[in-house]
Each structure stands twice: as C-alpha cells, then as structure tokens.
Amino acid sequence: MDWIGIIGYSASILLILGLLAGMLWIVRVLSGDSEQFKDLKEMVETLFNTPAHLRPGADPVPGSASGEGEAAAGTESARPAFEEPCPACGETVNERHRFCPSCELRLQ
Structure with a gap:
C-alpha cells in the first residue's frame, strides 16, 4: 500500500x-x-x-413577555361572534371553540 x-x-x-x-x-x-x-x-x-x-402560546415578538395575555385577549375580541354547525359532525360550535366538543375537529 x-x-x-x-x-x-x-x-x-x-x-x-x-x-x-x-x-x-x-x-x-x-x-x-x-x-x-x-x-x-x-x-x-x-x-x-x-x-x-x-x-400555541409562542410570543410573536421576542422582546415582549408581558404582552402574551394581552395579545390573546385581543384576538378573542377581534373574532366575530358566530354559531354554526361543525362541518364534520353537525354539533353547534361558536367563536370560543378551538376544537369541536364532540369530534375534536380543529376549527379555524
């Protein structure tokens, strides 16, 4: 070699x-x-x-740690109120539901 x-x-x-x-x-x-x-x-x-x-729960602006609760409250109030059936199972859902209570489909 x-x-x-x-x-x-x-x-x-x-x-x-x-x-x-x-x-x-x-x-x-x-x-x-x-x-x-x-x-x-x-x-x-x-x-x-x-x-x-x-x-979920991530702070969009790295410098603000105290704004997390305010941002979540702002998005809650910014959502329009609605009540309609779930597209998968027909259960009535509203703007507070992130997931359907019966079939757990993630709602937008």
Whole structure:
C-alpha cells in the first residue's frame, strides 16, 4: 500500500468520526435545558417541527413577555361572534371553540 492510500483512508475515517461527533454534540445541545444555544434550538425546531410563529402560546415578538395575555385577549375580541354547525359532525360550535366538543375537529 502506498502513502497516498494510507493518508486517504485515514482522512476518510477521521472525517466520518468528526461527523459522528458533531451529530452527537447537536443531539446533546438540543436535548439540554440550557439557554446557551437557544437560537440553534429554535432553528432546528423550525426546520423539523412547527415554526415559532405558529406554535400555541409562542410570543410573536421576542422582546415582549408581558404582552402574551394581552395579545390573546385581543384576538378573542377581534373574532366575530358566530354559531354554526361543525362541518364534520353537525354539533353547534361558536367563536370560543378551538376544537369541536364532540369530534375534536380543529376549527379555524
């Protein structure tokens, strides 16, 4: 075996080990409760799960922590009052229902 082959195999093995170590590090970072890698966690959540602006209870503006209750109250009062049958089962639902009480269909 020549030296170029040995160097190539060694570099390939080191590259594979480096990628494996990087993946394990990412899993360890994302499974912890530390706030140190909050941005990385949010990026991975957005890629593989529901985006931050669509998560229930998520604050749309990162700087305002106290506006969460006010924003929820504002959307409740902004919804027009209605009462109509559920499209799936026919149960009467109104603007306060997020889910149908009988069939649990998510309502818009």
